[in-house]
Amino acid sequence: MTGTRPTAAELVAAVADFLDNEVRAACDGQVGFHARVAANALRIVERELLDEKAGSVHAALERLGFADETALARAIRDGKLEDRRDEVMDCLRLLVRHRLEIDHPGYADG
Numbered sequence: 001m002t003g004t005r006p007t008a009a010e011l012v013a014a015v016a017d018f019l020d021n022e023v024r025a026a027c028d029g030q031v032g033f034h035a036r037v038a039a040n041a042l043r044i045v046e047r048e049l050l051d052e053k054a055g056s057v058h059a060a061l062e063r064l065g066f067a068d069e070t071a072l073a074r075a076i077r078d079g080k081l082e083d084r085r086d087e088v089m090d091c092l093r094l095l096v097r098h099r100l101e102i103d104h105p106g107y108a109d110g
Contacts, residue, residue, distance in 0.1 A: 009049040016042035047102050057098050060091045069095065 006014070019039040024032050064087060066072040072091070075081050081088050100107050 007049075009046050012042050012046045012049065016040075016046065044103055047105070051102060053098055053101070057095060060094050064088065064091055 016039040019035045019042070023035040024039075027035060061068065061072060064072060064081070064084070066075065072088075076088065
């Protein structure tokens with residue numbers, strides 16, 4: 001259902017804002033801390049929903065012949081990619097940078 005408002009990302013952002021602004025202001029201690037953690041988790045989900053670079057990550061995995069990171073990790077552990085170290089490192093750099101952009105925006109730039 002494209003074009004439906006609000007979008008999933010907008011709903012997630014609204015709940016994160018509510019937790020950050022309303023719940024945290026009304027609570028202190030452990031509940032306030034948990035509200036902050038929950039808001040941060042929702043902001044990660046929001047960035048994943050809005051992610052425009054996911055295609056490049058999937059393409060990098062496919063170039064190595066893997067459908068996902070789990071399969072790539074298994075092949076690395078099993079020593080099946082020793083002869084493709086440069087390609088694997090390029091892919092891993094892309095994967096880590098992408099993960100940082102989602103989980104900690106701005107971290108990789110600093």
